[in-house]
Amino acid sequence: xxxxxxxxxxxxxxxxxxxxxxxxxxxxxxxxxxxxxxxxxxxxxxxxxxxxxxxxxxxxxxxxxxxxxxxxxxxxxxxxxxxxxxxxxxxxxxxxxxxxxxxxxxxxxxxxxxxxxxxxxxxxxxxxxxxxxxxxxxxxxxxxxxxxxxxxxxxxxxxxxxxxxxxxxxxxxxxxxxxxxxxxxxxxxxxxxxxxxxxxxxxxxxxxxxxxxxxxxxxxxxxxxxxxxxxxxxxxxxxxxxxxxxxxx
Amino acid sequence: xxxxxxxxxxxxxxxxxxxxxxxxxxxxxxxxxxxxxxxxxxxxxxxxxxxxxxxxxxxxxxxxxxxxxxxxxxxxxxxxxxxxxxxxxxxxxxxxxxxxxxxxxxxxxxxxxxxxxxxxxxxxxxxxxxxxxxxxxxxxxxxxxxxxxxxxxxxxxxxxxxxxxxxxxxxxxxxxxxxxxxxxxxxxxxxxxxx
Amino acid sequence: xxxxxxxxxxxxxxxxxxxxxxxxxxxxxxxxxxxxxxxxxxxxxxxxxxxxxxxxxxxxxxxxxxxxxxxxxxxxxxxxxxxxxxxxxxxxxxxxxxxxxxxxxxxxxxxxxxxxxxxxxxxxxxxxxxxxxxxxxxxxxxxxxxxxxxxxxxxxxxxxxxxxxxxxxxxxxxxxxxxxxxxxxxxxxxxxxxxxxxxxxxxxxxxxxxxxxxxxxxxxxxxxxxxxxxxxxxxxxxxxxxxxxxxxxxxxxxxxxxxxxxxxxxxxxxxxxxxxxxxxxxxxxxxxxxxxxxxxxxxxxxxxxxxxxxxxxxxxxxxxxxxxxxxxxxxxxxxxxxxxxxxxxxxxxxxxxxxxxxxxxxxxxxxxxxxxxxxxxxxxxxxxxxxxxxxxxxxxxxxxxxxxxxxxxxxxxxxxxxxxxxxxxxxxxxxxxxxxxxxxxxxxxxxxxxxxxx
Numbered sequence: 001x002x003x004x005x006x007x008x009x010x011x012x013x014x015x016x017x018x019x020x021x022x023x024x025x026x027x028x029x030x031x032x033x034x035x036x037x038x039x040x041x042x043x044x045x046x047x048x049x050x051x052x053x054x055x056x057x058x059x060x061x062x063x064x065x066x067x068x069x070x071x072x073x074x075x076x077x078x079x080x081x082x083x084x085x086x087x088x089x090x091x092x093x094x095x096x097x098x099x100x101x102x103x104x105x106x107x108x109x110x111x112x113x114x115x116x117x118x119x120x121x122x123x124x125x126x127x128x129x130x131x132x133x134x135x136x137x138x139x140x141x142x143x144x145x146x147x148x149x150x151x152x153x154x155x156x157x158x159x160x161x162x163x164x165x166x167x168x169x170x171x172x173x174x175x176x177x178x179x180x181x182x183x184x185x186x187x188x189x190x191x192x193x194x195x196x197x198x199x200x201x202x203x204x205x206x207x208x209x210x211x212x213x214x215x216x217x218x219x220x221x222x223x224x225x226x227x228x229x230x231x232x233x234x235x236x237x238x239x240x241x242x243x244x245x246x247x248x249x
Numbered sequence: 250x251x252x253x254x255x256x257x258x259x260x261x262x263x264x265x266x267x268x269x270x271x272x273x274x275x276x277x278x279x280x281x282x283x284x285x286x287x288x289x290x291x292x293x294x295x296x297x298x299x300x301x302x303x304x305x306x307x308x309x310x311x312x313x314x315x316x317x318x319x320x321x322x323x324x325x326x327x328x329x330x331x332x333x334x335x336x337x338x339x340x341x342x343x344x345x346x347x348x349x350x351x352x353x354x355x356x357x358x359x360x361x362x363x364x365x366x367x368x369x370x371x372x373x374x375x376x377x378x379x380x381x382x383x384x385x386x387x388x389x390x391x392x393x394x395x396x397x398x399x400x401x402x403x404x405x406x407x408x409x410x411x412x413x414x415x416x417x418x419x420x421x422x423x424x425x426x427x428x429x430x431x432x433x434x435x436x437x438x439x440x441x442x443x444x
Numbered sequence: 445x446x447x448x449x450x451x452x453x454x455x456x457x458x459x460x461x462x463x464x465x466x467x468x469x470x471x472x473x474x475x476x477x478x479x480x481x482x483x484x485x486x487x488x489x490x491x492x493x494x495x496x497x498x499x500x501x502x503x504x505x506x507x508x509x510x511x512x513x514x515x516x517x518x519x520x521x522x523x524x525x526x527x528x529x530x531x532x533x534x535x536x537x538x539x540x541x542x543x544x545x546x547x548x549x550x551x552x553x554x555x556x557x558x559x560x561x562x563x564x565x566x567x568x569x570x571x572x573x574x575x576x577x578x579x580x581x582x583x584x585x586x587x588x589x590x591x592x593x594x595x596x597x598x599x600x601x602x603x604x605x606x607x608x609x610x611x612x613x614x615x616x617x618x619x620x621x622x623x624x625x626x627x628x629x630x631x632x633x634x635x636x637x638x639x640x641x642x643x644x645x646x647x648x649x650x651x652x653x654x655x656x657x658x659x660x661x662x663x664x665x666x667x668x669x670x671x672x673x674x675x676x677x678x679x680x681x682x683x684x685x686x687x688x689x690x691x692x693x694x695x696x697x698x699x700x701x702x703x704x705x706x707x708x709x710x711x712x713x714x715x716x717x718x719x720x721x722x723x724x725x726x727x728x729x730x731x732x733x734x735x736x737x738x739x740x741x742x743x744x745x746x747x748x749x750x751x752x753x754x755x756x757x758x759x760x761x762x763x764x765x766x767x768x769x770x771x772x773x774x775x776x777x778x779x780x781x782x783x784x785x786x787x788x789x790x791x792x793x794x795x796x797x798x799x800x801x802x803x804x805x806x807x808x809x810x811x812x813x814x815x816x817x818x819x820x821x822x823x824x825x826x827x828x829x830x831x832x833x834x835x836x837x838x839x840x841x842x843x844x845x846x847x848x849x850x851x852x853x854x855x856x857x858x859x860x861x862x863x864x865x866x867x868x869x870x871x872x873x874x875x876x877x878x879x880x881x882x883x884x885x886x887x888x889x890x891x892x893x894x895x896x897x898x
Binding site for chain 2: 468471472483484485488489491492495496498499501502503504505508509517518519524525526530574575576577580593594595596598599600603620621623624625627628631632635636651652654660661662663665666669670680685687688690691692694695702704705706707708709710711712713714715716717726728732733735736738741
């Protein structure tokens with residue numbers, strides 16, 4: 001039975017705690033041994049993406065110290081996991097347990113499909129759902145086929161959600177265009193960021209989505225901010241929150 | 250130090266790690282290459298005409314409006330005469346201006362992109378003949394349609410100072426609001442006769 | 445210094461027009477997808493193109509010498525230019541020595557980079573750009589806004605108005621066919637009267653000593669085959685080793701850039717016209733320096749297809765002029781700060797790092813990784829504002845200290861809900877201009893997990 005360390009991104013911890021609880025419950029529901037090491041804070045992505053490597057490095061080192069002891073590390077965030085798997089190397093290369101941590105840190109959906117090998121999702125979600133395939137999860141972790149690439153289609157999120165009774169996953173006109181969050185981009189290029197976000201919401205709305213579902217709360221936070229400012233009806237939900245009520249096996 | 254030396258020295262100082270060439274690519278092949286050629290040529294704004302053989306060429310040409318109605322035709326195809334154009338007397342390529350139609354033989358065609366290969370030695374008396382005329386008719390042996398561009402380049406022999414061109418359809422542009430317009434600077438139409 | 449965000453503000457303010465621009469470019473992206481999906485070996489082609497470029501760059505000096513040898517044997521005169529100034533002087537010298545007063549030019553982003561046109565015009569040579577899109581922006585005295593579709597930012601009515609003034613077309617006429625026909629006549633007279641033709645180079649082949657130029661209009665052929673003098677300008681990175689490699693690159697180029705299987709004309713210029721001259725000017729202008737940078741050298745593989753621009757959600761919504769550089773979009777945002785880090789410091793940040801560019805690039809340049817890597821370079825050069833660097837340092841400090849982090853988070857969740865709306869959404873809060881902030885939960889995850897059964 002693997003020892004699973006739960007990594008909760010800083011903004012989920014402080015702003016969307018229910019996403020973290022849902023993630024915990026989904027993993028424990030599979031009978032997994034899940035621990036939340038309290039000393040964790042942040043993967044360092046905001047600093048690293050701003051080019052401030054020196055500010056990010058200590059966070060990478062802390063991450064390794066804190067999570068090195070687990071067999072698996074799971075997080076409800078594609079972008080944070082991408083940070084660990086794809087961008088920690090130049091600080092942590094050669095350090096003890098780094099290769100293990102890098103190769104065993106997973107985003108929630110891919111963990112469920114690839115590692116926990118969930119085949120059955122028994123539950124109900126009678127809503128029209130638009131999938132927000134956030135960019136880091138999609139193009140860095142390959143949680144699905146990105147529309148640019150000519151490879152056999154697959155989508156780990158769809159794989160998990162499609163079994164839910166009553167769910168209808170709607171077809172977007174641009175299935176994987178960026179929502180415009182992009183970290184500090186959301187503020188530094190506020191005009192374009194919000195235009196991108198509003199265009200995404202329009203796409204979901206035109207497709208009839210009642211719920212916009214994703215695996216990155218940061219993107220959903222940005223879309224939700226736009227939705228609530230303009231009084232639109234869509235609800236944003238993390239995949240963990242949708243799966244929480246189901247029985248996975 | 251000459252610029253040449255400066256540039257080459259700079260490149261040799263900044264050499265990246267060695268890397269080998271990849272293995273050759275096996276390109277797409279079609280069950281019906283001529284059909285693929287025709288479909289692609291049509292999308293590119295061109296027209297395909299089938300003729301049974303060289304003996305059929307004259308009658309195939311007679312069915313092409315721009316050819317029959319043309320005042321001036323330049324032919325580079327043996328057996329098809331020019332009309333009101335004496336190519337041997339044209340010393341200056343600018344004097345090719347005003348020719349309505351050029352009938353030019355192509356060496357082979359490429360199914361994946363409807364391109365026709367025309368080696369430079371075909372383009373007499375001047376290489377601009379294919380672009381300055383108003384309409385193009387290319388004559389290609391039907392047996393010489395390859396599937397893809399890799400096969401195409403295997404066929405091409407390069408000699409010193411040899412010009413060569415792939416022509417795929419007529420001249421076109423979409424520079425105004427992405428609206429496709431046929432006949433930008435070169436040929437307003439391109440008919441390919443497969444013999 | 446105004447950066448991308450400031451420059452794009454005016455563009456984005458006209459939301460309808462921005463959506464129109466966005467749709468036009470997205471349409472080209474969908475055409476690319478359709479073409480790419482019809483080729484089962486598409487991803488293998490991209491991998492091969494990437495490998496050929498990597499190999500070529502690892503032996504670039506050797507291949508350039510091979511090219512020069514074979515080009516010279518073809519009767520081509522080969523020139524070398526260290527930088528833009530030298531390039532311009534060489535081109536001018538060739539033209540002046542032939543008494544050229546009128547030059548026709550087909551698309552060359554290199555000559556844009558070197559600002560060749562104003563250089564020649566100041567020395568009494570009339571330069572006519574002959575790509576329809578290039579001619580349109582030339583007449584408007586504007587730079588191109590896209591490297592392949594230079595006038596994509598213009599509406600037909602605006603072009604109609606321009607042609608009415610410059611070419612005498614009917615006032616109010618905006619039909620693209622009518623306008624293109626007018627341009628055909630106008631440019632044909634320029635071709636007929638030119639004494640020299642200058643082309644860019646899509647690919648230079650070391651094995652044959654020749655260059656390949658791709659157009660849809662046929663203007664490179666008109667320009668290079670009517671006058672007796674042909675000048676082809678190329679960056680050192682345009683080289684590929686063998687003619688057979690053209691199969692790989694030509695199958696990728698038009699499909700990626702315009703969504704066509706190939707352009708109308710793919711011309712292989714291996715030497716001068718009978719009785720004519722052909723010159724090739726090989727230009728460095730900073731490229732050899734990039735070759736030495738491990739993080740950025742793959743940007744030299746760029747074949748200038750424009751696919752990254754078409755797919756970039758930011759480029760589509762801000763337009764080429766927001767970048768302020770010859771080449772805009774994702775690749776431009778790496779090339780520009782190479783040229784002038786301070787001036788173009790905003791460009792690598794004008795991206796959400798979505799990675800779509802990397803996935804469409806036909807030569808598999810890791811564009812979004814290079815954009816991120818450049819951010820680090822700019823911070824190290826202190827080209828990023830102090831305020832931003834400081835705030836990141838503070839954030840890093842707080843997040844390295846769990847008790848500080850927890851205290852800060854707790855305070856935020858207690859104080860913010862109690863603040864008046866006008867304070868929360870003041871001008872100090874750019875997030876809040878068009879978005880609500882997330883509702884602040886009473887308890888953090890850390891608080892809630894204590895109540896979960898273990």
